[in-house]
Amino acid sequence: MSEEQERTTGGEGERPPRRTPEMQVTKSDEGAAPEPEVGGVASLFREVLPDVVFGAEQQAYDVALTVSREDLVRVMEAARRDPRLAFDYFRFNSGVDYQAEGLEVVYGLYSLTHKHSVIIKVRVPQDDAWVPTLVHLWKGANWHERETREMFGIEFRGHPDPRNLLLDEDLDIHPLRKDHPLAEIELKQGENVF
Amino acid sequence: MDVTKLERASGVAVSETTTQPEVVPEAPPAPAPAEPVPEVSPEIERLKPVELRPGKALYRQLLPGVIQVPADVIIAAARKSSLWPLTFGLACCAIEMIATYMPKHDLDRFGIVPWPSPRQSDVMIVAGTVTKKMAPAIKLLYEQMPNPKWVISMGACATNGGPYTAYDRVLQGVDKIIPVDVYVPGCPPRPEALMDGFVILQKKIMAERGKIG
Amino acid sequence: MTIEREFETVTMDINVGPQHPATHGVFRMVLTVDGERVVDLEPYIGYMHRGGEKLSENMDYRQGIGYQDRTCYLSQFIAEHAYVLAAERLMEIQVPERAEYIRVIMDELNRVASHMMFVGAFGQDVGTFGTAFGYAFRERERIQDLFEEVTGERLMYSYYRVGGVAWDLPPGFEESCRRVIRELRQGIADLDGLLTTNEVFIERTRDVGAIPVEDAIEYGLSGPMLRACGVPFDIRRAEPYSLYDRFDFEVPVGDRGDVFDRYWVRMQEMAQSLRIVEQALEQLPGGPILAERLPRMLRLPPGEIYQRVEDARGEYGLYLVSRGANKPYRLKMRSPSFSNLQALRDMTVGHYVADAVIILGSIDIVLCEVDR
Numbered sequence: 044m045s046e047e048q049e050r051t052t053g054g055e056g057e058r059p060p061r062r063t064p065e066m067q068v069t070k071s072d073e074g075a076a077p078e079p080e081v082g083g084v085a086s087l088f089r090e091v092l093p094d095v096v097f098g099a100e101q102q103a104y105d106v107a108l109t110v111s112r113e114d115l116v117r118v119m120e121a122a123r124r125d126p127r128l129a130f131d132y133f134r135f136n137s138g139v140d141y142q143a144e145g146l147e148v149v150y151g152l153y154s155l156t157h158k159h160s161v162i163i164k165v166r167v168p169q170d171d172a173w174v175p176t177l178v179h180l181w182k183g184a185n186w187h188e189r190e191t192r193e194m195f196g197i198e199f200r201g202h203p204d205p206r207n208l209l210l211d212e213d214l215d216i217h218p219l220r221k222d223h224p225l226a227e228i229e230l231k232q233g234e235n236v237f
Numbered sequence: 238m239d240v241t242k243l244e245r246a247s248g249v250a251v252s253e254t255t256t257q258p259e260v261v262p263e264a265p266p267a268p269a270p271a272e273p274v275p276e277v278s279p280e281i282e283r284l285k286p287v288e289l290r291p292g293k294a295l296y297r298q299l300l301p302g303v304i305q306v307p308a309d310v311i312i313a314a315a316r317k318s319s320l321w322p323l324t325f326g327l328a329c330c331a332i333e334m335i336a337t338y339m340p341k342h343d344l345d346r347f348g349i350v351p352w353p354s355p356r357q358s359d360v361m362i363v364a365g366t367v368t369k370k371m372a373p374a375i376k377l378l379y380e381q382m383p384n385p386k387w388v389i390s391m392g393a394c395a396t397n398g399g400p401y402t403a404y405d406r407v408l409q410g411v412d413k414i415i416p417v418d419v420y421v422p423g424c425p426p427r428p429e430a431l432m433d434g435f436v437i438l439q440k441k442i443m444a445e446r447g448k449i450g
Numbered sequence: 451m452t453i454e455r456e457f458e459t460v461t462m463d464i465n466v467g468p469q470h471p472a473t474h475g476v477f478r479m480v481l482t483v484d485g486e487r488v489v490d491l492e493p494y495i496g497y498m499h500r501g502g503e504k505l506s507e508n509m510d511y512r513q514g515i516g517y518q519d520r521t522c523y524l525s526q527f528i529a530e531h532a533y534v535l536a537a538e539r540l541m542e543i544q545v546p547e548r549a550e551y552i553r554v555i556m557d558e559l560n561r562v563a564s565h566m567m568f569v570g571a572f573g574q575d576v577g578t579f580g581t582a583f584g585y586a587f588r589e590r591e592r593i594q595d596l597f598e599e600v601t602g603e604r605l606m607y608s609y610y611r612v613g614g615v616a617w618d619l620p621p622g623f624e625e626s627c628r629r630v631i632r633e634l635r636q637g638i639a640d641l642d643g644l645l646t647t648n649e650v651f652i653e654r655t656r657d658v659g660a661i662p663v664e665d666a667i668e669y670g671l672s673g674p675m676l677r678a679c680g681v682p683f684d685i686r687r688a689e690p691y692s693l694y695d696r697f698d699f700e701v702p703v704g705d706r707g708d709v710f711d712r713y714w715v716r717m718q719e720m721a722q723s724l725r726i727v728e729q730a731l732e733q734l735p736g737g738p739i740l741a742e743r744l745p746r747m748l749r750l751p752p753g754e755i756y757q758r759v760e761d762a763r764g765e766y767g768l769y770l771v772s773r774g775a776n777k778p779y780r781l782k783m784r785s786p787s788f789s790n791l792q793a794l795r796d797m798t799v800g801h802y803v804a805d806a807v808i809i810l811g812s813i814d815i816v817l818c819e820v821d822r
Binding site: 325355370371375400 | 468469475476496497498499500501502504505508516517520523524567583584587588590591594604605606817818
């Protein structure tokens with residue numbers, strides 16, 4: 044693999060099917076759940092929203108749910124407001140660039156009342172990269188969404204303040220996309236700096 | 238004997254049998270002969286005309302004990318002895334920079350006092366990664382400092398980008414925007430290394446004394 | 451917030467930063483003030499955005515440890531711990547017990563060192579000038595000397611490895627560690643006497659910058675910021691990682707969520723951390739310090755993990771996506787300061803300009819962690 048390829052791709056090969064992880068989660072009732080039917084939080088979500096299709100998988104600590112973009116706001120509103128779920132603590136929001144397979148937006152939520160956590164993932168295509176904003180549900184989502192927007196070029200529709208956060212204000216690059224190259228090592232002094 | 242020692246040490250009144258020949262206060266006799274000397278005599282001595290000897294510099298004969306040095310040496314020595322760096326931490330190196338100012342390493346003994354305003358400082362320590370977003374601010378700060386001014390590039394990031402050099406929002410060395418006098422290597426440099434950087438800068442100030450206005 | 455006033459005044463914008471002695475790094479905020487009152491605040495970050503995430507995706511797992519140090523430069527060991535734990539959980543490596551104990555000792559001493567830095571800088575903000583800083587750094591130097599003894603470095607340790615730690619503790623570590631703990635207890639008492647019961651300090655910090663519990667949770671505040679509001683949320687307790695379920699320690703909480711409570715919680719946490727270190731030293735077993743049969747080039751099986759640890763500032767999380775390569779496909783760093791800083795506007799509006807500085811100081815931001 045040439046250096047340039049290695050820089051831009053990072054990973055290699057297709058994504059193989061997910062292995063069955065060892066269940067060492069902190070919640071005991073999730074411990075024995077087999078792969079196809081993930082218990083705990085996933086079943087809670089299915090109970091609250093019976094008409095939404097969830098893809099569920101067990102990660103080392105959390106249950107990861109995959110939802111479609113159209114269902115995202117409904118799922119998140121239920122996660123925030125429904126007393127059985129009550130995810131009041133917004134952990135993080137970020138993106139993953141799967142190149143041809145699209146961009147993934149990842150949300151990490153935790154409930155301080157029920158002491159359970161969940162990861163929610165949404166896959167969007169590269170050329171139509173937008174998801175609805177969640178700032179009206181969690182104030183803490185504000186900066187996270189701004190960061191994801193500038194880093195991955197994912198539009199958060201309805202965001203109250205969609206400016207650049209970490210990059211310069213007039214810059215329109217998405218550094219965390221895999222096709223964004225690393226810098227060449229400059230050798231000259233004082234030329235073409237800005 | 239032991240008893241008396243103990244008594245003295247403990248501050249209890251010493252018994253009369255103890256002999257103390259040396260402790261008797263004999264201080265007054267010594268200054269006594271010095272006092273009767275009339276106070277006008279040194280004045281008279283000084284007012285006497287000096288015998289000028291040809292071949293020797295006049296000021297040395299008139300003012301013995303005065304050292305003659307070029308003005309730039311005096312100015313450079315004054316400058317190097319009170320370097321005031323701008324307190325200006327960028328990243329991780331700032332922690333080591335603070336540690337250098339703090340009691341254990343104590344930069345004050347070099348006459349180096351951190352100063353929060355660029356208008357009164359002489360040295361800028363660039364302690365940390367310089368990003369392209371931050372670079373205009375650093376350049377402005379440098380321009381706000383009055384001449385003469387020096388820059389210490391502390392750590393790998395300020396010198397060439399360090400571990401972050403391959404990211405395109407990072408400036409690959411602060412010397413691309415401002416002139417650097419001393420590069421201190423390390424990630425981060427130890428406080429001793431920063432102190433060494435200051436000593437090198439002081440030597441440099443002395444060596445370049447003629448060039449700096 | 452309504453402000454009673456006698457005169458009609460004109461609001462004024464004040465720019466603070468990115469170079470300002472009170473912003474703890476390259477943080478910039480624009481204060482809109484009405485007289486002495488702050489009526490609006492706009493934070494600007496990103497002056498230290500240097501691509502730690504992007505670069506970690508281009509480094510193998512062993513090299514990536516160094517970026518964790520530099521991201522979280524006040525609690526380096528804890529950040530390293532998150533990184534190696536994530537890799538270990540994905541690879542299903544069983545870490546030797548001695549290594550885990552060493553990690554816990556290092557983590558907790560690191561927490562004390564980080565809080566010492568906070569107390570010093572915060573004392574400076576409040577107005578003790580160099581005094582608190584001097585005392586705090588005296589204690590920090592003791593811990594750093596100990597770390598240097600163990601790792602050979604003063605700040606960027608890179609001591610943890612996937613599967614254990616790099617090398618064993620030096621001979622005589624236990625004695626020097628116990629001595630440092632004794633000295634630290636005295637040092638904490640000194641700082642306590644200097645600040646906690648100081649009337650000026652209390653006047654300056656009580657009921658300043660308070661944030662309601664609901665807002666604090668919604669903003670995703672964590673660590674001492676959240677615990678000052680009375681929520682006993684500590685990852686070491688809530689979702690125990692490493693060996694934290696074996697130790698007896700308390701999670702100190704405040705009640706008003708103001709600046710003083712944040713300071714007080716941190717002071718109490720230092721004592722609790724020292725308790726954990728003592729227990730860990732008691733229980734420290736012998737044995738290997740690195741897991742056996744580790745490959746020379748680590749390749750993680752495909753999978754995703756969100757590994758969180760309790761940083762000195764709150765919840766430090768790593769969302770690691772592996773696709774089977776020798777480097778992470780994606781590494782998201784969820785830094786506590788980033789979320790904590792979002793609440794700055796809500797905490798500051800309505801207070802005096804002079805209080806804006808100590809409210810910012812009470813967040814204990816690390817800008818490398820905010821901007822990554």
